[in-house]
Amino acid sequence: MSRDLVTIKGGKDGFRLLVDSSASMEEIEAEIKKKLDENPGFFPEGTKFELEVADLDRSVKKGINQILSQHGLGVELSAKKDPPPVSDEQSQMPPQYFIQHDGNVEAQEMTVVEHTVRGGEEVTSQGSVLVMGNVNPGAQIIAGGSIDVRGTCRGMVHAGAWGDISAVVIADRLMPTQIRIANMIARSPDIMEKSDFAERASIKDGQIIIEPIER
Amino acid sequence: MSEVIVVTSGKGGVGKSTTTANLGVGLAMRGKKVVLIDTDTGLRNLDLLLGLENRIMYDLIDVVEGRVEIKKALVRHKKYENLQLLPTSQVKDKSAVNPADLMALCDELRKEYDFVIIDCPAGIEQGFQTAIAGADTAIVVTMPEVSAVRDADKIIGELGRSEKDNIKLIINRIRPAMVDSGEMMDMDDINDILAIKCIGQVPDDIKVVTSANRGEPVVGESDSQAGKAYENIVGRLLGEDIPFMEFEKEGFFKRLKKAFKF
Numbered sequence: 001m002s003r004d005l006v007t008i009k010g011g012k013d014g015f016r017l018l019v020d021s022s023a024s025m026e027e028i029e030a031e032i033k034k035k036l037d038e039n040p041g042f043f044p045e046g047t048k049f050e051l052e053v054a055d056l057d058r059s060v061k062k063g064i065n066q067i068l069s070q071h072g073l074g075v076e077l078s079a080k081k082d083p084p085p086v087s088d089e090q091s092q093m094p095p096q097y098f099i100q101h102d103g104n105v106e107a108q109e110m111t112v113v114e115h116t117v118r119g120g121e122e123v124t125s126q127g128s129v130l131v132m133g134n135v136n137p138g139a140q141i142i143a144g145g146s147i148d149v150r151g152t153c154r155g156m157v158h159a160g161a162w163g164d165i166s167a168v169v170i171a172d173r174l175m176p177t178q179i180r181i182a183n184m185i186a187r188s189p190d191i192m193e194k195s196d197f198a199e200r201a202s203i204k205d206g207q208i209i210i211e212p213i214e215r
Numbered sequence: 216m217s218e219v220i221v222v223t224s225g226k227g228g229v230g231k232s233t234t235t236a237n238l239g240v241g242l243a244m245r246g247k248k249v250v251l252i253d254t255d256t257g258l259r260n261l262d263l264l265l266g267l268e269n270r271i272m273y274d275l276i277d278v279v280e281g282r283v284e285i286k287k288a289l290v291r292h293k294k295y296e297n298l299q300l301l302p303t304s305q306v307k308d309k310s311a312v313n314p315a316d317l318m319a320l321c322d323e324l325r326k327e328y329d330f331v332i333i334d335c336p337a338g339i340e341q342g343f344q345t346a347i348a349g350a351d352t353a354i355v356v357t358m359p360e361v362s363a364v365r366d367a368d369k370i371i372g373e374l375g376r377s378e379k380d381n382i383k384l385i386i387n388r389i390r391p392a393m394v395d396s397g398e399m400m401d402m403d404d405i406n407d408i409l410a411i412k413c414i415g416q417v418p419d420d421i422k423v424v425t426s427a428n429r430g431e432p433v434v435g436e437s438d439s440q441a442g443k444a445y446e447n448i449v450g451r452l453l454g455e456d457i458p459f460m461e462f463e464k465e466g467f468f469k470r471l472k473k474a475f476k477f
């Protein structure tokens with residue numbers, strides 16, 4: 001079997017589109033269409049792909065962008081040059097796990113942040129995020145999946161950021177300024193109580209609820 | 216072994232220059248050879264805190280631009296001759312010095328001094344990047360105030376990205392009575408958020424201001440709580456294990472007495 005002309009890979013910073021530079025524009029177009037049709041709804045509208053090609057023609061790049069934009073998607077150019085400040089400190093090989101998505105089993109990566117996320121820092125991941133430290137006031141975590149903070153969460157957390165209403169937020173001490181899950185937003189009470197248990201925030205009956213958990 | 220320390224904060228006015236002056240004098244009192252560098256070009260004031268303004272001949276800019284030798288620009292302290300100040304310019308701006316200049320300068324000074332302490336300008340712009348460039352250790356000064364702690368947190372993140380991993384915390388201008396009544400953040404909250412080693416808790420003390428006006432840092436003044444706190448920090452910098460002091464505060468009984476005094 002010949003190797004794929006177009007490959008889509010999920011990574012900690014989003015999706016990457018790998019294109020065989022020997023393929024013609026027509027072949028690439030057909031491949032991308034096929035890939036997208038195989039996984040309807042998997043790539044939420046607005047998803048940007050990082051193009052991983054060294055020697056692709058300008059016109060081909062433009063063509064790819066057009067195909068993607070017809071599907072409500074887009075290309076992130078030169079994403080490599082300007083990585084988010086936190087990601088290069090993240091572990092090189094994040095552990096892989098599998099999630100059930102529309103009946104397909106997709107390999108998705110978990111972003112592991114091995115330090116406290118400080119004010120002004122932002123972690124964004126297509127998959128889930130595990131923070132081995134605190135999320136401080138003024139920090140932001142945005143995850144396609146769930147968020148787990150092994151420490152105190154005081155920042156802004158958005159789980160299921162692309163619409164997954166089954167996503168949850170867990171923290172040893174959950175006292176964020178705001179919790180967002182999918183398209184729902186809950187803000188903290190004006191006087192924050194210190195919580196003594198680990199807690200989980202999730203959507204139940206159309207609203208974000210917080211309950212203690214054991215761990 | 217010499218150590219280059221940068222004193223930084225993010226937010227302005229929290230006590231960087233005060234800390235630099237007090238640690239400098241405190242370490243000199245303990246017999247260490249110390250040089251203080253003011254990098255707050257344009258807003259210099261470390262010389263005032265040390266009472267040395269009238270002795271300045273040259274400054275940091277003259278040194279980095281090669282007009283004078285470092286030795287000529289150093290101003291010796293009146294009382295402690297093992298303490299020197301490298302002042303900066305009042306008229307130039309922060310772009311006159313770059314990180315490489317400061318790194319080279321620190322490497323030169325560390326050959327002769329036990330401690331090089333750099334007073335950093337507020338903010339996280341170029342002046343900050345320059346000030347931290349040559350440092351082994353960063354001391355982050357903050358106050359028990361939400362915005363100061365938020366800025367300290369950002370600075371700690373920034374230091375981490377510049378590969379400065381040896382970071383210590385000083386909490387300045389604590390008012391114990393306000394902490395007790397819940398009007399001021401308490402030390403545990405601050406330490407929990409910033410999660411770096413705390414080496415000093417300095418109370419808000421009018422003596423800091425009056426002594427600064429005289430050009431004599433408060434460190435070592437036995438009747439000043441802040442002076443005592445700075446002395447303790449000096450000890451901790453020298454590797455001594457000194458417990459944090461309990462602040463004298465207006466306790467329950469004092470308040471009762473006051474209430475009965477009509």
Ligand SMILES: Nc1ncnc2c1ncn2[C@@H]1O[C@H](COP(=O)(O)OP(=O)(O)OP(=O)(O)O)[C@@H](O)[C@H]1O
Binds near residue numbers: 228230389423
């Ligand atoms: N512990 C303290 N108690 C009372 N006043 C203090 C204390 N520490 C600092 N101050 C006062 O606060 C003011 C600001 O201090 P300082 O100049 O050291 O701050 P800074 O961080 O260097 O400011 P800048 O960002 O402008 O350089 C000064 O007037 C100083 O006397």
Ligand SMILES: [Mg+2]
Binds near residue numbers: 231232233255334335
């Ligand atoms: Mg200052």
